[in-house]
Amino acid sequence: MRIAIVYSSAKSGAWRDALAAELPDAQVDIWQPGYTHAVDFAVGWAPPPQFFAEQPRLRAFLSVGAGVENILSNPKLPAELPIVRVEDAGMGEQMADYCRYEVLRWMQRRDEYAAQQAAALWRPLPAAWRAEWPVGIFGLGVLGRKVATAFASDGFPVNAFSRSNSVGEPNVRLFSEARGVDQFEAFMRATRVLMIFAPLTPETRNKFDRKALQMLPRGAYVINVARGALIVDEALLELLDSGHLHGAALDVFHEEPLPRQHRYWTHPKVSVTPHIAAVTPIVPAARQMAAKIQQLVNDQPITGIVERSRGY
Ligand code: NAP
Ligand code: GLV
Numbered sequence: 001m002r003i004a005i006v007y008s009s010a011k012s013g014a015w016r017d018a019l020a021a022e023l024p025d026a027q028v029d030i031w032q033p034g035y036t037h038a039v040d041f042a043v044g045w046a047p048p049p050q051f052f053a054e055q056p057r058l059r060a061f062l063s064v065g066a067g068v069e070n071i072l073s074n075p076k077l078p079a080e081l082p083i084v085r086v087e088d089a090g091m092g093e094q095m096a097d098y099c100r101y102e103v104l105r106w107m108q109r110r111d112e113y114a115a116q117q118a119a120a121l122w123r124p125l126p127a128a129w130r131a132e133w134p135v136g137i138f139g140l141g142v143l144g145r146k147v148a149t150a151f152a153s154d155g156f157p158v159n160a161f162s163r164s165n166s167v168g169e170p171n172v173r174l175f176s177e178a179r180g181v182d183q184f185e186a187f188m189r190a191t192r193v194l195m196i197f198a199p200l201t202p203e204t205r206n207k208f209d210r211k212a213l214q215m216l217p218r219g220a221y222v223i224n225v226a227r228g229a230l231i232v233d234e235a236l237l238e239l240l241d242s243g244h245l246h247g248a249a250l251d252v253f254h255e256e257p258l259p260r261q262h263r264y265w266t267h268p269k270v271s272v273t274p275h276i277a278a279v280t281p282i283v284p285a286a287r288q289m290a291a292k293i294q295q296l297v298n299d300q301p302i303t304g305i306v307e308r309s310r311g312y
Pocket of ligand 2: 064065066067068278280
């Protein structure tokens with residue numbers, strides 16, 4: 001069996017080594033233009049169209065990312081080729097820590113205390129209670145579910161919104177598109193910290209426009225760790241400037257790297273991180289992929305196959 005790593009990243013060598021360790025009988029190569037072998041499986045991220053055009057024997061493409069919009073948009077992607085995305089492999093825990101950090105920073109008014117310290121000002125601010133900080137997870141999938149259960153076990157009120165009528169979690173109040181058109185607004189109104197975990201699809205692109213963001217209660221916060229294009233930037237900035245929203249922590253952007261002149265870089269209510277909320281851990285993810293490749297070779301069912309019609 002031959003496997004290609006199709007990933008223009010300094011990490012491709014580490015991926016090759018990790019997969020080769022898991023599948024000692026396979027030949028694992030790093031693909032680059034000019035590569036002449038036909039491969040059975042490919043592992044990677046944002047493959048160039050040329051790759052698919054040259055690989056008639058390919059049985060599946062395994063994405064090192066959870067989001068697959070950059071594979072689905074490939075003009076040479078064969079219509080029937082299974083796309084398999086990585087499932088958690090340690091990313092859920094990272095996402096929970098990213099969100100916890102931001103929520104606790106806001107809740108404990110650490111930016112205000114830092115400003116007070118700079119002025120040598122000793123002034124206790126009112127205490128905060130978790131019960132007053134309902135969080136809302138938009139997208140109760142593999143990662144959103146991990147974050148929802150983490151916040152629920154920390155004692156926060158947790159709302160979650162999914163597309164289908166998903167299975168719930170203890171102490172998580174479930175809203176869904178499938179339950180009715182009023183559900184989205186009810187979810188937003190009940191949420192003080194919105195956390196976005198849904199994939200980028202035609203339905204979710206620009207989902208958080210002015211009308212939607214305004215449904216959040218005054219003084220609410222937004223964390224986006226999904227994809228930048230779910231948010232209409234101008235709407236978010238306008239609502240931060242008007243005081244309707246108190247803060248945003250953004251890890252993902254319409255254009256990455258975030259252009260130097262973008263207002264997010266200098267906005268006092270915005271925290272910017274460079275798409276690091278959950279980095280795919282190579283060894284556990286390679287183990288997960290190797291197991292799936294073996295199952296596919298043995299014609300066994302696997303999880304994580306992307307449903308092309310819904311876009312994730
Ligand atoms: P997932 O398991 O596929 O979960 C997606 C969730 O979104 C599901 O609950 C799904 O609802 C929901 N959803 C899809 N379309 C929706 C819509 N139109 N309205 C409402 N909910 C909708 O994906 P995941 O593994 O949790 O990953 C989520 C996303 O995180 C990825 O797509 C990726 O973009 C992003 N991500 C970012 C980073 C980072 O470092 N920033 C790292 C990893 C992943 P159903 O349950 O009804 O299907
Ligand atoms: C990263 O953004 C991913 O989709 O895994």
